[in-house]
Amino acid sequence: MVESTRLGAARPVFSLAENDDSVSVPVAWAGSYLALGARLARHVGSLNGRQLVITLSVPRRDYVACLIGSGWTLTRPPLDGAGDPLQVARELGPRRWCRALNATYVYVGELRELNETVQPARVRYAGSHFQVRSFLKMAPCAPLDGEHRQERTNPGSVVRYTGATRDWEHRLVAPAQDLALVGIESRLRADLEAVICRIGDEDGDRLETLLMPWRRGAATWFSRIYSSATLEEAPADYNGVVLDGQGAIKFIGETFSPVVVCVVDRSVADETQAENLVNMRRTEGTAVDVPKLLGWHPPVGIEIMGFEVRL
Amino acid sequence: MSRVAAVNERYRSTESVARHGVSLLVVGDEAGAALNSAIRAVARAAAEDASELWENVLGAAKSLRWRLAFRPQPLALNPSIHIAATAVHTQAAAIRPALGSDGVALLDRLSAAARIVAASDPAVGAHLLDTIRETGPADCLVVTDGTLSRSEVGAWLGPLGFRVLSPGMLSEAEIIADVTYVVGPPRLMRTSLVTAPPTPEVSFFVPSWYTDRGLPTTLIADYSQGAIRPEVRVFEIDVVERSAATDLAEPEPIEDFAPPPVWGPQRSVTRDPGVDEVAARKVLLSGGYAIWMDDGDRIRTLDPSQPAGERVTYTDVSAVEPGTYLVLRLGVTERAVLYDATLQSMGARGAVVEASQDRWKHALLNRLRSAGRCEVEAALRRLGVRAVEQVEAWTQRTLARPQLDSDFRLLLQWLDVPEHPTFSQATEFRRARFRAASRMREQLEDAMASADIDALRIEGHVRVDGAGFADIIATRVLAISPHTNVVARHDAREPFRDEGGRWLE
Numbered sequence: 001m002v003e004s005t006r007l008g009a010a011r012p013v014f015s016l017a018e019n020d021d022s023v024s025v026p027v028a029w030a031g032s033y034l035a036l037g038a039r040l041a042r043h044v045g046s047l048n049g050r051q052l053v054i055t056l057s058v059p060r061r062d063y064v065a066c067l068i069g070s071g072w073t074l075t076r077p078p079l080d081g082a083g084d085p086l087q088v089a090r091e092l093g094p095r096r097w098c099r100a101l102n103a104t105y106v107y108v109g110e111l112r113e114l115n116e117t118v119q120p121a122r123v124r125y126a127g128s129h130f131q132v133r134s135f136l137k138m139a140p141c142a143p144l145d146g147e148h149r150q151e152r153t154n155p156g157s158v159v160r161y162t163g164a165t166r167d168w169e170h171r172l173v174a175p176a177q178d179l180a181l182v183g184i185e186s187r188l189r190a191d192l193e194a195v196i197c198r199i200g201d202e203d204g205d206r207l208e209t210l211l212m213p214w215r216r217g218a219a220t221w222f223s224r225i226y227s228s229a230t231l232e233e234a235p236a237d238y239n240g241v242v243l244d245g246q247g248a249i250k251f252i253g254e255t256f257s258p259v260v261v262c263v264v265d266r267s268v269a270d271e272t273q274a275e276n277l278v279n280m281r282r283t284e285g286t287a288v289d290v291p292k293l294l295g296w297h298p299p300v301g302i303e304i305m306g307f308e309v310r311l
Numbered sequence: 312m313s314r315v316a317a318v319n320e321r322y323r324s325t326e327s328v329a330r331h332g333v334s335l336l337v338v339g340d341e342a343g344a345a346l347n348s349a350i351r352a353v354a355r356a357a358a359e360d361a362s363e364l365w366e367n368v369l370g371a372a373k374s375l376r377w378r379l380a381f382r383p384q385p386l387a388l389n390p391s392i393h394i395a396a397t398a399v400h401t402q403a404a405a406i407r408p409a410l411g412s413d414g415v416a417l418l419d420r421l422s423a424a425a426r427i428v429a430a431s432d433p434a435v436g437a438h439l440l441d442t443i444r445e446t447g448p449a450d451c452l453v454v455t456d457g458t459l460s461r462s463e464v465g466a467w468l469g470p471l472g473f474r475v476l477s478p479g480m481l482s483e484a485e486i487i488a489d490v491t492y493v494v495g496p497p498r499l500m501r502t503s504l505v506t507a508p509p510t511p512e513v514s515f516f517v518p519s520w521y522t523d524r525g526l527p528t529t530l531i532a533d534y535s536q537g538a539i540r541p542e543v544r545v546f547e548i549d550v551v552e553r554s555a556a557t558d559l560a561e562p563e564p565i566e567d568f569a570p571p572p573v574w575g576p577q578r579s580v581t582r583d584p585g586v587d588e589v590a591a592r593k594v595l596l597s598g599g600y601a602i603w604m605d606d607g608d609r610i611r612t613l614d615p616s617q618p619a620g621e622r623v624t625y626t627d628v629s630a631v632e633p634g635t636y637l638v639l640r641l642g643v644t645e646r647a648v649l650y651d652a653t654l655q656s657m658g659a660r661g662a663v664v665e666a667s668q669d670r671w672k673h674a675l676l677n678r679l680r681s682a683g684r685c686e687v688e689a690a691l692r693r694l695g696v697r698a699v700e701q702v703e704a705w706t707q708r709t710l711a712r713p714q715l716d717s718d719f720r721l722l723l724q725w726l727d728v729p730e731h732p733t734f735s736q737a738t739e740f741r742r743a744r745f746r747a748a749s750r751m752r753e754q755l756e757d758a759m760a761s762a763d764i765d766a767l768r769i770e771g772h773v774r775v776d777g778a779g780f781a782d783i784i785a786t787r788v789l790a791i792s793p794h795t796n797v798v799a800r801h802d803a804r805e806p807f808r809d810e811g812g813r814w815l816e
C-alpha cells in the first residue's frame with residue numbers, strides 16, 4: 001500500500017507525463033495526492049455512520065481528482081469470491097454472471113454451462129466456448145446489460161510500488177468499484193491520459209490503468225466518472241465520491257457516501273461552492289484536524305479543510 | 312510546455328509566494344487622493360440625508376475612482392477616465408438645483424477633483440512603466456482586474472512588447488515569467504493572484520489613497536490546515552507625508568469602494584406572497600436587463616471557462632452571485648418553454664397527463680384559496696408531509712409533483728384525489744420533463760457554441776438566435792438586491808429593461 005510518509009516528502013518520488021508521448025516531469029504533489037487517496041481508502045471503514053467531508057483547495061484542478069482516486073483504488077481491497085476458475089464455475093452454477101481473465105483479456109458474461117464430462121473441462125461462457133483452464137481467475141459478479149471482453153492492462157511502476165501487483169488479477173475480476181468521480185467529464189478523461197512513474201523506473205502507469213473508470217463496453221472497472229453538467233442526481237452507493245470543481249461540488253448536499261473529497265480550483269474565481277462547504281461545516285459539521293486524523297500533511301500551497309457530519 | 316509542466320510551474324509559484332510573500336508598491340497620487348476624499352464626504356452626506364438624491368452622482372464618481380485604481384495608462388490612451396469624469400459633471404448638474412449651499416459646496420469639491428483627475432496622467436502609470444522596463448518584457452507579466460482594463464492597458468503596453476493579461480486568462484495560459492505586476496489593490500482583485508499565482512514573484516501597484524494593505528485569502532483558509540497567508544512587503548514611491556485630503560477618520564469598508572447599483576425606491580415587502588405570487592429579489596444584469604429571481608427551481612447558468620458542450624448547466628438560486636452568467640430567454644420564462652416542450656414530447660399522452668395534473672393542482676389551489684396557506688401547511692404537516700413549505704410551488708403547472716413519494720401520496724389522500732392514475736401520470740410527466748430539460752440543455756449548448764464567448768467576457772452579455780424558440784441572452788449578474796419583493800409568479804425570471812447596473816458595467 002502507498003506509504004504517505006515517503007510520498008508526502010518534498011522530494012519528488014514520482015514523475016508525471018501528460019501522455020505516452022510527452023516528457024515526464026518530477027512532481028512532488030503527485031505523491032501527496034496518491035497518499036491522501038490511500039489514507040482515505042483505509043480510513044473509510046472506521047467512519048460508522050458519519051460522513052467525512054474533505055475540501056482541498058489547490059492551485060489548479062488538473063490531475064488532482066484522478067490522483068486521489070488512484071490512491072483510493074490501489075488501496076481498497078478487491079471483493080471476496082475470486083479464485084480458481086474451475087472451483088468458481090462449479091460453485092456458481094449455470095445462468096449466473098461472472099468475470100474471468102486469461103493472459104490477454106478480461107471477460108464478463110453469463111456462465112451458461114460447465115462441462116466436466118470432457119477433459120479438460122469446458123465452459124460455455126460470455127458467448128463462446130473455452131477450456132476452463134485457459135482462465136487464470138474467475139469471480140462472480142452482478143449481471144450487466146451485455147457480455148464484454150477487454151484487453152488486460154498490465155501494471156507498471158506505481159502498481160508495483162504500492163504492492164497492488166500482488167493481487168492485480170484478483171483486482172481485475174473482483175474490483176471494489178466503490179469510488180465515483182464527478183466533474184467536467186472531458187477534463188477528467190484527459191487527465192487519465194497522464195502517465196505516472198516512480199522516479200528511476202521506466203514503466204509508468206497511465207492514470208487510466210490505476211483508476212480504470214467504467215467505459216461503454218467495459219468488462220471490468222474500478223471506478224466511475226459522472227459528468228457534472230448532465231448529472232440529475234448525485235451518484236449513490238459508493239464509499240468514496242470525489243467532487244471535482246464548482247459544478248460537481250453543488251451535489252454535496254445529496255451525496256451520502258462515507259467519504260467525500262471536494263476539489264476546489266483556486267485559479268477559478270468562483271468561490272460559491274467553497275462558501276457552501278464552509279457553511280455546512282459551521283452549521284452541521286464537526287471540525288476535523290486532517291493531519292491528525294489521517295497522518296497526512298498538506299504540502300505548502302495546498303489547503304485542506306475537514307469536517308464530519310452525521311449520515 | 313506540456314500541461315504537466317505548466318501545472319507544476321503553478322505549484323512552484325504558489326509555494327514561492329506562500330513562503331516569501333508579495334510586494335505592495337504604493338504610489339503617491341495627490342489628484343486621486345482629493346477625489347477620494349470628496350467622494351467620502353459626499354457619501355457621508357448621502358448617508359445622513361438617507362435620500363436617493365446622491366445615488367447617481369456617487370455612482371458616477373465611484374466609477375471614476377475605480378478606473379483610476381485599475382487603469383493607469385496615460386490620458387491619451389485612457390478614454391474611460393474622460394468618459395467617467397464627464398458622467399460625474401452631468402450627474403452633478405442634474406441634482407444641483409435641488410441642493411442647499413452645503414450640498415452645492417460638496418458637489419463643487421467633487422466636480423473640481425474630477426476635473427483635476429481627468430486633466431493629468433494617472434500617477435501609478437509612470438512608475439509601472441519604469442518598473443516593467445527595468446524587468447524587461449520577457450521576464451514579467453502585467454495583470455489587470457478584468458477584460459476591459461486589459462484591452463485598454465494592453466493598447467498602451469502591448470506595442471512596447473509587454474504581456475498584459477486579465478486574471479481569467481491566467482488559468483488557461485501557459486506563461487513563463489519571473490514576476491507578475493498587478494494593477495490594483497490586492498483585496499479588490501481575484502484571490503487567485505495571491506493563492507495560485509502565475510509567477511514565483513507577485514507585486515501589486517496601488518495608489519497611496521487606497522489604504523487597505525491586506526491580502527485576500529481563500530474562503531476556507533480560516534478553517535483549514537495549510538492556509539495560505541503570505542506576508543506583505545510595502546514599498547512607498549513618491550508618497551508625501553499624509554496630506555489633509557487623505558486624513559480621514561476611518562478607512563472605507565471594502566464593499567463601499569466599488570460603484571453601487573442603483574435600485575431606485577425599494578424596500579423589503581414583509582407580507583406573504585399570495586397564491587399566484589412569489590417572493591423575489593431584483594437581479595441587475597449586464598446589457599441593461601434585470602429579472603425578478605425567486606428562490607425556487609434551479610436556474611440556467613453558463614460558465615464561459617468550460618469547454619464548449621459543458622458550458623450550460625443548472626445552478627441553485629442561492630449560488631447565483633455577481634459575476635455568474637445567466638442564460639435567459641427574452642419575452643418568456645425558461646419554465647414555460649420547458650413545460651410546452653415536455654407536453655409536446657409526450658405526444659397524445661400529453662393531453663391526458665396535463666388534465667390529470669390540472670385536477671390535483673386545482674384541488675390544491677382551491678384549498679389554498681379557501682383555507683389559506685398557513686392552515687394548509689399545518690394540516691399537511693400533521694399528516695406527516697415533509698416538504699410543506701413547498702405547498703404553493705406544487706400548484707405551478709411546470710412543477711411535476713412533490714419530490715418525495717410519501718409526500719405526494721399523503722397530499723393526494725388529503726385532497727381526495729385517487730392515487731391511481733394521478734401518481735403515475737405525475738411521475739411520467741416528471742420523467743418526460745427530465746428528458747425535455749436535457750434536450751433543451753443540448754439546444755442551449757448548441758446555441759451557446761455559436762455565441763461569441765470572448766464578446767461575452769468583454770461586454771458582459773451576448774444575444775443568440777433562439778432557433779425556433781424565443782431569442783436567448785447570456786448575461787452577467789451585476790448585482791442582487793438585498794431586498795425581497797412580492798411579484799406575480801409569471802413575471803419572475805422573465806428579463807426586462809432596467810438601467811440600475813449602469814455604473815457597474
